[in-house]
Amino acid sequence: MENEVLRIEHLHKEFEGNVILKDLNLTVRRGEVIVVIGPSGCGKSTFLRCINALEDIQGGQILLDGHPVRRDAKDVTQMRQKIGMVFQSYDLFPHKTILHNITLAPEKVQKRPRAEAEKEAMELLERVGLADRAGDYPRQLSGGQKQRVAIVRALCMHPEILLLDEITAALDPEMVHEVLEVVVSLARLGSTMLIVTHEMAFARAIADRVLFLDGGEIVEESSDPKAFFTKPQTPRAQAFLKTFDYE
Amino acid sequence: MQSLGIDVLLKGSNFLRLLTGLWTAVRISLISVAISIALGILAGMLMTSKSTLVKVLMRVYLEIVRIMPQMVLLFIVYFGTTRVFGLNLEAETAAIIVFTFWGTAEMGDLVRGALISIPRIQYESAAALGMSETAAFRYVILPQTVRRLIPLSINLITRMIKTTSLVMMIGIVEVLKVGQQIIEANRKTSPNAAFGVFAVVFLMYFLICWPVSRLAARLEKRWA
Amino acid sequence: MDMSVINSYIPLYRDALLLTLRIGWQGVFWAFIIGLGCTLIRQLRIPVLRGVVTVYVELLRNTPLLVQLFFLYFALPKIGIRISAEVCGSLGLGLLGGAYMAETFRSGLDNIAPVQEESALSLGMSRYQTLRYVIFPQAASASMAGILANVIFLLKETSVFSVISLMDLMFTAKDLIGMYAKTIECLTLLVMFYLIMLLPVSLLGTVLERRLRFAEFGN
Numbered sequence: 016m017e018n019e020v021l022r023i024e025h026l027h028k029e030f031e032g033n034v035i036l037k038d039l040n041l042t043v044r045r046g047e048v049i050v051v052i053g054p055s056g057c058g059k060s061t062f063l064r065c066i067n068a069l070e071d072i073q074g075g076q077i078l079l080d081g082h083p084v085r086r087d088a089k090d091v092t093q094m095r096q097k098i099g100m101v102f103q104s105y106d107l108f109p110h111k112t113i114l115h116n117i118t119l120a121p122e123k124v125q126k127r128p129r130a131e132a133e134k135e136a137m138e139l140l141e142r143v144g145l146a147d148r149a150g151d152y153p154r155q156l157s158g159g160q161k162q163r164v165a166i167v168r169a170l171c172m173h174p175e176i177l178l179l180d181e182i183t184a185a186l187d188p189e190m191v192h193e194v195l196e197v198v199v200s201l202a203r204l205g206s207t208m209l210i211v212t213h214e215m216a217f218a219r220a221i222a223d224r225v226l227f228l229d230g231g232e233i234v235e236e237s238s239d240p241k242a243f244f245t246k247p248q249t250p251r252a253q254a255f256l257k258t259f260d261y262e
Numbered sequence: 263m264q265s266l267g268i269d270v271l272l273k274g275s276n277f278l279r280l281l282t283g284l285w286t287a288v289r290i291s292l293i294s295v296a297i298s299i300a301l302g303i304l305a306g307m308l309m310t311s312k313s314t315l316v317k318v319l320m321r322v323y324l325e326i327v328r329i330m331p332q333m334v335l336l337f338i339v340y341f342g343t344t345r346v347f348g349l350n351l352e353a354e355t356a357a358i359i360v361f362t363f364w365g366t367a368e369m370g371d372l373v374r375g376a377l378i379s380i381p382r383i384q385y386e387s388a389a390a391l392g393m394s395e396t397a398a399f400r401y402v403i404l405p406q407t408v409r410r411l412i413p414l415s416i417n418l419i420t421r422m423i424k425t426t427s428l429v430m431m432i433g434i435v436e437v438l439k440v441g442q443q444i445i446e447a448n449r450k451t452s453p454n455a456a457f458g459v460f461a462v463v464f465l466m467y468f469l470i471c472w473p474v475s476r477l478a479a480r481l482e483k484r485w486a
Numbered sequence: 487m488d489m490s491v492i493n494s495y496i497p498l499y500r501d502a503l504l505l506t507l508r509i510g511w512q513g514v515f516w517a518f519i520i521g522l523g524c525t526l527i528r529q530l531r532i533p534v535l536r537g538v539v540t541v542y543v544e545l546l547r548n549t550p551l552l553v554q555l556f557f558l559y560f561a562l563p564k565i566g567i568r569i570s571a572e573v574c575g576s577l578g579l580g581l582l583g584g585a586y587m588a589e590t591f592r593s594g595l596d597n598i599a600p601v602q603e604e605s606a607l608s609l610g611m612s613r614y615q616t617l618r619y620v621i622f623p624q625a626a627s628a629s630m631a632g633i634l635a636n637v638i639f640l641l642k643e644t645s646v647f648s649v650i651s652l653m654d655l656m657f658t659a660k661d662l663i664g665m666y667a668k669t670i671e672c673l674t675l676l677v678m679f680y681l682i683m684l685l686p687v688s689l690l691g692t693v694l695e696r697r698l699r700f701a702e703f704g705n
Contacts (some may be wrong), residue, residue, distance in 0.1 A: 096610030120609035331645035457564035471548035
């Protein structure tokens with residue numbers, strides 16, 4: 016496929032004898048937004064972590080632009096630069112200001128000139144409405160603000176694809192919206208994203224494609240999110256979606 | 263190549279003498295630890311006392327112990343008491359007094375730390391379950407405190423054993439002193455005995471302290 | 487107490503203090519360097535050297551400095567390694583302190599959430615860059631209280647230097663008591679001079695700990 020960014024073939028992951036992911040296959044095209052949902056412990060976070068080579072894999076391969084991503088490969092840091100990731104827990108560096116959180120990797124890893132990195136960081140902060148907080152330290156920000164910065168920090172590396180791992184799960188409900196809004200605007204601008212989330216309304220609104228993961232495998236895949244959320248095909252997806260209804 | 267002194271240790275009762283010297287050091291530290299733990303629990307409770315005066319006094323006590331080398335305290339008690347009170351303190355008694363004075367403060371601080379580390383909510387949920395203050399302390403707070411304290415007290419034992427090596431400086435014949443005597447006595451026949459003897463003393467201390475600190479580390483991990 | 491005795495002893499104690507301080511701070515310096523080296527080896531997971539570090543740390547932490555000094559000063563010359571008393575003092579202190587510093591740094595590192603390392607890695611940083619820009623600065627501030635406690639501990643430990651005939655404070659006090667039997671004066675001076683040496687460090691520790699606890703980054 017021509018505009019394919021990420022291809023995952025027969026991904027297999029075990030940990031201490033337990034199979035966590037089995038025979039996962041997925042192709043992500045440029046500009047596509049894929050949402051991964053599923054019950055806790057279904058392996059969706061591990062899936063993202065494997066793509067960013069934070070976990071060893073026991074079988075299959077992950078190809079970014081046709082190039083393998085492996086934890087033990089020499090070029091793993093180069094590959095990770097092309098894969099942005101935002102975690103559930105606020106993972107900003109507490110000893111750096113907001114601006115330096117963002118410019119650290121562009122400066123040290125990509126060796127970009129400081130002025131240029133800072134200029135871009137400020138533009139991105141402007142976009143998420145946090146330009147006035149550039150000189151603050153992370154602990155002076157709310158959870159929602161920290162997550163917006165974390166997204167900017169990943170973006171400033173110009174990744175090919177962005178992995179978002181339950182980025183609103185640890186937030187107070189009133190802060191969820193401000194973070195998801197940023198993600199929606201990224202999707203409009205054509206960012207390629209792979210998103211793990213529990214926010215079903217958000218998933219439904221933003222997804223080009225939905226993957227339902229359970230027990231380490233893709234149980235249902237749909238390129239029509241509206242249809243999936245109203246009428247899932249498999250019994251397991253039906254049961255899962257039912258847990259979000261209170262009637 | 264001349265002998266490095268291991269043979270000297272195998273001669274006659276030399277090794278046994280070394281072990282006896284080691285026992286002297288260990289005995290002093292065990293007695294001091296036992297008294298320190300008992301007094302330390304008391305000291306720890308005083309450190310968390312509601313009275314500011316008591317807290318300040320305990321704080322000063324702890325700071326003195328923290329700042330003054332045990333060696334200095336040992337000199338003061340051993341040489342100073344003779345002069346000031348005309349008391350002729352036995353070296354071993356002086357050592358036990360000093361190490362207990364030190365150990366009580368350290369133990370007290372550990373007890374204080376353990377007591378204040380129990381979150382407020384633990385007291386509150388015990389109260390919410392209708393427990394009296396005594397019952398809450400007995401069934402909820404105490405077991406948690408003890409768990410935190412046991413590994414730390416075991417660590418205090420190794421610190422105490424290491425510190426006891428100082429008693430040779432006030433003339434107690436412990437393992438290092440015995441070692442020196444053995445080297446001295448065999449100066450002519452094996453001039454290099456110092457190597458073997460001091461290497462063995464080094465290992466002896468290690469073999470006593472290491473298992474104890476491993477145990478403390480394991481308990482700490484398990485009960486953390 | 488005889489003030490004229492005290493006055494005549496002060497210069498001797500001052501010289502002893504300067505010697506103790508010089509060797510003591512050299513020891514602290516080496517302790518810091520050795521501790522950092524051990525930590526780097528552990529963090530970069532360098533094979534073989536990692537094992538050496540573990541053995542070193544366990545050996546030094548589980549034996550008294552006095553015994554270590556005896557070994558360095560009296561035993562090593564027998565196999566042809568001769569070191570001066572002064573070098574022996576600072577080296578002994580540095581080796582002991584290195585083991586303690588390594589453990590302090592390790593516990594500082596253990597307190598940093600794994601996601602900090604992961605997010606640095608996910609930004610494409612190498613292991614070394616992750617350590618240098620993200621992990622170490624945080625660990626250093628988390629370890630500050632422990633580092634200062636180690637410094638005080640090491641400076642206190644200098645009190646055993648007299649066994650390798652270094653004319654430190656203990657040596658001077660013992661010597662003077664032996665010669666002139668002015669016990670009270672000698673012991674008073676001994677306490678005073680140790681206070682001069684250790685009180686500033688202890689106060690600095692209290693101040694720093696407070697500031698670190700209440701004013702973390704961004705306050």
